[in-house]
Amino acid sequence: MTGPRELRMTEPLRDILRRAAERLVAVHASEDLDEASLEADLLFGLASGLDRSHVIAAGARPPHADALVAFETLLARRLQHEPLAYILGAREFFGMTFEVGPGCLIPRPETETLVEAALAAITEHPRHRRLVRVADIGTGSGAIALSIAQHAPSTKVYGIDVSGDALKWAARNMRRFALQERVVLLTGDLAEPLSEPIDVLCANLPYVPTDDYEGLPDEIRASEPQIAVEGGPTGIELIARLADQLAAHLAEDCAAAIFELGAGQASWVEELVVKALTAAGRGPLDVRVHRDLRGIRRVVEVRYGYPLPEAREPGA
Template sequence: MTRDAPAAEPLRVILRHAAERLVAAHAAEDLDEGCLEADLLYGAASGFDRARVIAAGALPAYAEALATFEALLARRLAHEPLAYILGTREFYGMTFEVGPGCLIPRPETETLVEAALAAIAEHPRARRLVRVADIGTGSGAIALAIAQHAPSTQVYGVDVSGEALRWAARNMRRFGLAERVVLLTGDLADPLTEPIDVLCANLPYVPTDDYEDLPEEIRAAEPQIAVEGGPTGIEIIARLADQLPAHLAADATAVIFELGAGQAGFVEDLVTRALSAAGRGPLDVRVHRDLRGIRRVVEVRTGYPTAPPAG
């Protein structure tokens, strides 16, 4: 970027003032978060990474970068999500492109990816080919993180939203994963034609009444279809549970669902009942907690070899 006349104040002072405005506008929870966001917005405006923004703190800011920064800051003060303004969000050590039309990947979803990678590594065909589905793929976060970290997989990412799938396709190309990832449009598991070994889903699970209480920032910017899960929150997950027997491979399989606080018991019942009714068993049920200690992910395995007794 070309540099023009420097502004009078040091960058550090300008960014501190911006952080205070973000806190006052309730766009940032506290000054630490405000400072981080101000740094990232100035980084986007100037082309600097955060380390360079901090290192430049004592120097005067440049008017051209400052004008762009003010425009980005105004969007953030109006509660546009930071990830949409920056155009990217880090997830599982990968930088995903995101924007209107797809859910911004959340840190708690990394718990699901961890569980899926373990289920893939322990699958009897782990050294050959494990077929994975990610239902409700959105930006492709889960499907692409799995494909990137588990090279012996063929991954299918399904979404009902064409807009979301366009983001997934951009990310698939960005990470060079088009050979092992197939994106499909449609309702839940309907578009799948291959039997699936490991089926993951982070479907909408916020109950309709709770949706109204979510921060304005989420309701105004992120697609409602990605967040609201129906009257109890688990209606869409329940429909997918009923579809499982028709789409899972006949031998070893794992089903891994992300859910909201307090939903684990209900989802465990839905999945185990659907699989038992189809004669699948014995079932190995696991619940994984996220970093906040919430029972976030339910996993049900069938047909995996049992570990030999210790000792």
């Protein structure tokens, strides 16, 4: 006779991972077994030092005892609703692997819509051939600031956050991608720390209304910083305050301001930004709304001073 522990030690890895995936589905009240299988593979990969293809290739054999013990510890954390990205210590965003952990928001796929809009605004800016000055307000892990700096070499990028804990992650990622020469991280409230005019200003500030915040999954509320998610009673309090600061920090001749928002907030934000820039005499304004991959009006962009398409330099 063999005890339960010995029995498990002879169980092929693929059966262990399948049972783990089933437990993840049950505990997270999800129906997505494929997603849970991916999570189980990634957790075993972290426990064993194998990449996913090697985890799958090793499926027919029982795993090494040390790897199995380490895997069970990681699985227990995930079953307690700790976000997968925090356990793995990393999240893919815009084709780059960002280090993440407690203290910073895990970058979300919909934020790539904002980065794409920002890169277009940079490429089409008249100063593109020289240097475009960019600001990312509420930089968190640095996902937006560093993706922009990596993909648009003719930029100087400021990443600002009020949270010192978040900025530690941004600084780690800045060093990871060796972008210290063109990225400056600043602590402070919204755009206040900026000391030079900005050509393209981006912001993914917290925008979840207080009442909705209470209804978010435990995984978000218990792990990710509230200051990174909850945006006040209407959700757009911080965005409204930043709209009022725009004219003081955007270049007078030509600039773009680009905001990520929640579903149903685009018209409000558009109105706020247009009102603030019009009151400061900026214009004519070119307002664009970008939809994310789910079709949600996710990003509002307001530009002024850009040349008309036919007046742009060839190849710009």
